[in-house]
Amino acid sequence: MADPLLTIEDLRTHYHMTQGTVRAVDGASLTVMPGQTVGIVGESGCGKSVMLRSILRIVPKPGRIEGGRIALRREDGAVTDLTALDPDGREIRAIRGAEISMIFQEPMSSLSPVHTIGNQIGEALVLHKGLKPREARAETVAALEHVAMPRADRIVDMYPHEISGGMRQRAMIAMALCCNPRLLMADEPTTALDVTTQAQILALMRRLQEESGMAILFVTHDLGVVAQMTEFVVIMYLGRVVETGPVREIYHAPKHPYTHALLHSIPKLGQRRAGARLRSVAGGLPDPYLRQAGCPFAPRCPHNDGAACVTEAPALRPVGNGCEVRCHHAERLGLAGVRGKVPA
Amino acid sequence: MGSYLVRRSLQMVVIVVIISMVAFFVIQLPPGDFVTSYVSSIAGGDRITQDAVLALRQQFGLDQPMIVQYWRWITNILQGNFGLSFQHQRTVGDLLAERLPLTLAITIPTTIFVYAVAIPIGIYSAVRQYSVGDYLFTFVGFIGLAIPNFLLGIVLIYVSTRYFGGNVGGLFSPEFENAPWSFARVMDVSRNMGLAILIIGTSGTAATMRVMRGMLLDELSQAYVETARAKGLSEWRLILKYPVRVAVSPVLSTVGFTLPAMISGTEITATVLNLPTTGPLLLNAVRSQDMFLAASIILILSILTVIGTFLSDLLLVWADPRIKV
Known part of the structure; x- marks a missing residue:
């Protein structure tokens, strides 16, 4: 297997405010291989945009990278830790826009x-x-x-x-x-566009990627777009990665209750006739200034056991088929995926 | 663009005509006229007969209906004759020819000074928000806004005569007052003018600095700034190219209003500093109901305002491609 283009290990980006510290990214890790498309999915406020900005070192104040490593493999094979660079320095500026570039959500204001x-x-x-x-x-x-x-x-x-x-x-x-660039980061690039335009832009990005062989880090909250665009998916919740895996595994056999909830909150054709109701993810995002012990998702999780789930924070661990999950009970839950074809 | 210019020029002519009427009539609104204020000022001992008063009125044409007076005044102006100043017993044209060039010689450098100082400081304050420098400029800015310019002038006159034995006030030092133009006289005038510019420009600089800071702070958090940053531009370069460019156009568009404000808004400061500009002239003319002089100055001011606004609009059209003409 080739060397990864970008490796993020235990990245922590925090916002120090007068009201307290917001851990926007709190120990996230991911790997992007050359030419691969990786999707980052999560609700608003889960830290996905901050993670992209951490990579380019353009996190707006008062955000700061508190720890972790962002290793970029350069054209000549050398590895640079982006977190060690001066955010206003010449070196990171030579990377921005040249080796790693970014497109944003609002094409008007951007x-x-x-x-x-x-x-x-x-x-x-x-x-x-x-x-x-x-x-x-x-x-x-x-x-x-x-x-x-x-x-x-x-x-x-x-x-x-x-x-x-x-x-x-x-x-x-x-x-x-x-x-x-060898890595294109897209921060919800089609969210502000209407559906037909969205399809055109996504098709364009796929074509350009095939031609150039660049890797894409695709941030979205839209699982439908992820299925169309990516091979590998990273699900984030409250600044942490809760599940990673190949897109098919994530769709057909989600292991984390949060992934499961996200998948089943997508409306499907025929659902209304069948009498099934659209399920939303229960509860809302907790107060960003508070951090409780145990699993961050426990307060909203239907499988909360009241024991390990509220006392012990689960670690991200491999569960086979190229998947990793941050849940104590991943194997026992037997969560249902969604049917339908996922384009490879 | 061509049709826009023609349309705007026609509008300007109409507006100036209306203003000239308003100016002429408003000047005469206070009870009495120049003759009454003249009579009361010299009537200390001697009594002036009703006949003499009537004769004076007749001589100045004040016995005619207002509309006739206006028509005479405006048609004369179109022929280059601004009428007679009762008070000075000279033609208004003469008085203006004396004062206007000096007024512009102070006004234009002051305007340049205000923008040249305020915009860079505003940019610095916004980019380094809440830094020591920002707090310092904010403090100085509020002081500059809060202190009336004429008070600053008085303080400066006091300080320089008390501690430096220098001479402040007027445009010419006594030894050059009536001297022919020479290098030394030019130096003397520029030194005095520098002080005048500093004093007259202070509050304008303070205000513009705050506006620039506020406008730029709004722009700095815009998405296009982040785009430029992600492109790899250096911080100062991208700030000067993008948000400053967007923030500066509304600030620059106020340049049109500073033109008349500098000329009429500085009466008190100019009086305190004894500057031979049009400000004190207008103040005196209004007080003594010297109507042709006052109305002429107001007319010229309004023409400047209209031209200034027009220039501002052109500047905005040039600076912001989103504005359609």
């Missing part, structure tokens, strides 16, 4: 309203590839054509408000990919 599309994309080319502005413009048009942007030579001189949401997200993708 682009500057007062600069042209071409200016904003070309800037990365000037910065990382050392192109002259005129060369960068030609490259930018090529990058836009590459993401199937219609009339790329005209769009390049337009402002974000002059084009549609889907086109803006195409421009964002062109910007992220123009320097041929």
